[in-house]
Amino acid sequence: MHDARLENLLGAAALAINDVMLADVHGAGAVSGSSAAALVTLMESPGISVTDLGKRVRLTQSAAVRMVDSLAAAGLVGRSPGAGRLVSVNLTPSGRDTADRILAARARSLAELVSALDDAEREAMTSLLAKLLARLYGEIGDSNVLCRLCDRAGCTRSAVCPVGQAERDRKA
Known part of the structure; x- marks a missing residue:
């Protein structure tokens, strides 16, 4: 669509x-x-x-x-x-x-x-952004480029980084 x-x-x-x-x-x-x-x-x-x-x-x-x-x-x-x-x-x-x-x-x-955003909207947005970032990794192909201005500790404190996971999946 x-x-x-x-x-x-x-x-x-x-x-x-x-x-x-x-x-x-x-x-x-x-x-x-x-x-x-x-x-x-x-x-x-x-x-x-x-x-x-x-x-x-x-x-x-x-x-x-x-x-x-x-x-x-x-x-x-x-x-x-x-x-x-x-x-x-x-x-x-x-x-x-x-x-x-x-x-x-x-x-x-x-x-x-x-x-x-309220809590439910934040949770939904987190899920959607993780999916979009994994897709963007497929386009860009380099987590160091995609996450060049990221607070990496903040991203991985409570979950797996979607970009890092996409990179590991590609290498597997």
């Missing part, structure tokens, strides 16, 4: 949610959306290469280098030699604090949004 209204509502909501969330994230970290995602990614994957970090936040190699240069100049990340020609990137204490503020701002904006 084709439901143009549902698709339109979903598209408008997705865009508006992203706008609100990223505005709050930017305010908390004073960095771009890509840089915010990079800081959060480095919390989960310290020491990854500039190249891998760029892939996870969907930047070209040259754009990733410029982003890391900017984050290093701001004192949020440091570089160290990795294997071969690779350079690993790690958060500084200031970078970790900024990443924590980014995740807190993201959580506040999303909590405010879902406060309009």
Whole structure:
């Protein structure tokens, strides 16, 4: 069944949610959306290469280098030699604090949004979003990209992450 209204509502909501969330994230970290995602990614994957970090936040190699240069100049990340020609990137204490503020701002904006739902609606939305995220994993194929600005502990505290499960299912 084709439901143009549902698709339109979903598209408008997705865009508006992203706008609100990223505005709050930017305010908390004073960095771009890509840089915010990079800081959060480095919390989960310290020491990854500039190249891998760029892939996870969907930047070209040259754009990733410029982003890391900017984050290093701001004192949020440091570089160290990795294997071969690779350079690993790690958060500084200031970078970790900024990443924590980014995740807190993201959580506040999303909590405010879902406060309009009652308990039954929240449960239904949780189930529907889990299903949509598993489907999106099939499209994107990389949990690190899909969950680049996620509070991973928050997602897995009381249930299995649908993206992680989709990834495990694909590998099985």
